Amino acid sequence: MYAFEFHRPKSVSEAAALLAKSKGKLIAGGQSLVGAMKLRLASPENLVDLGGVAELRGIKREGNAIVIGAGTRHAEVAASKDVQSSIPALAALAGGIGDRQVRNMGTIGGSLANNDPAADYPAAVLGLGATIRTNKRTIAADDFFKGMYETALAPDELITAVSFPAPKKAAYIKFRNPASRFALVGVFVSQDASGVRVAVTGAGSAGVFRATALEQALAKNFSPDAVKGIKVDTAKLNTDLHATAEYRAHLITVLAGRAVAKASS
């Protein structure tokens, strides 16, 4: 790990000012960043720790939506009665990230800002049409993810909360890589008055994406049979040592069907 200076702001405004001035990196739970720094894949000269920013923590209801503070840990989202009752698919997703120890440290804001192409939360945010709130503005899920590890966030911008509208039905199915526990493919399906959304993580060469062919089929008929036989285009899917693009394409259709069945049960 390369040397850096460590900063402990107490508020969002102080954190943003430190970030702008130092041109450093934010650290939330650090479950991706510390590992990347150990491998020297990341080498920030300044690290701004959000662990002491109390206003970023917590879960609340706002009308039909669940609003989760960016510093809320995965284990807290999984155990939240509000999330479990309004969006059980989101609580289940949070409870399936990594392992217990990782869920006790990792945060939703950290996961989204990192935008790992195999992370779980991006699928929920895109699959539910959530809204990202930052210290400067709000960003729709469809405008937030900009490719592998890339987001719409400006260098001095930080996520403060995420607002998830409660859907009529939703489910997330993940096909885990048994070693890393990341999604080889994960599919989040939701249905509400505005339509059907199908978000896929782990498979796309540019990170999380919406599977529009599946969405169209499910909008007409929200049942597992509706997606059977649909071939997902492999052109923008990953081939790596874990799986080929063809295998991932196959998994997307199969998991989407299972997610629809689960959402309807």
Next chain:
Amino acid sequence: MGTSVSLIINGKTVTANIDPRMLLVQFIREHMQLTGTHIGCDTAQCGACTVFVNGNAVKSCSALAVQFEGAQITTIEGIAGANGEMHPMQAAFKECHGLQCGFCTPGMVMSAIDLVKRHGNSLSEQAIREGLDGNICRCTGYHNIVKAVQQGAANMKGV
């Protein structure tokens, strides 16, 4: 370029000026000389470095010590009774032969206690295997580990 940090480790407040690169596990092992917490993989896979932070199990190899300003840390050394008697979970690992080489054991015991705190004293085999997802035994001695956790969980009633 040191950073000051204050932690409460096994009930004792410690303040130190450290290189911010120091991992929590290095602080515990090298600064505090508490070598019961092990470094196995150093990549957040194996869980041998599991400790409690404010009561929650975390992997101390994958976090910086300076992230835990003011936090209560409990290591494997901190779970024994006042007179040094083994914690019921440690005793169960001994009785059930829940270890072979013993390297993963401190982390297994910490994760097992965390599991009991969340799910109670009556644990199914499946709940234990899922709950220990973040801990690896490279002797692959899982069968007796599951037995030990089941017995330790039952013996933790009222603890």
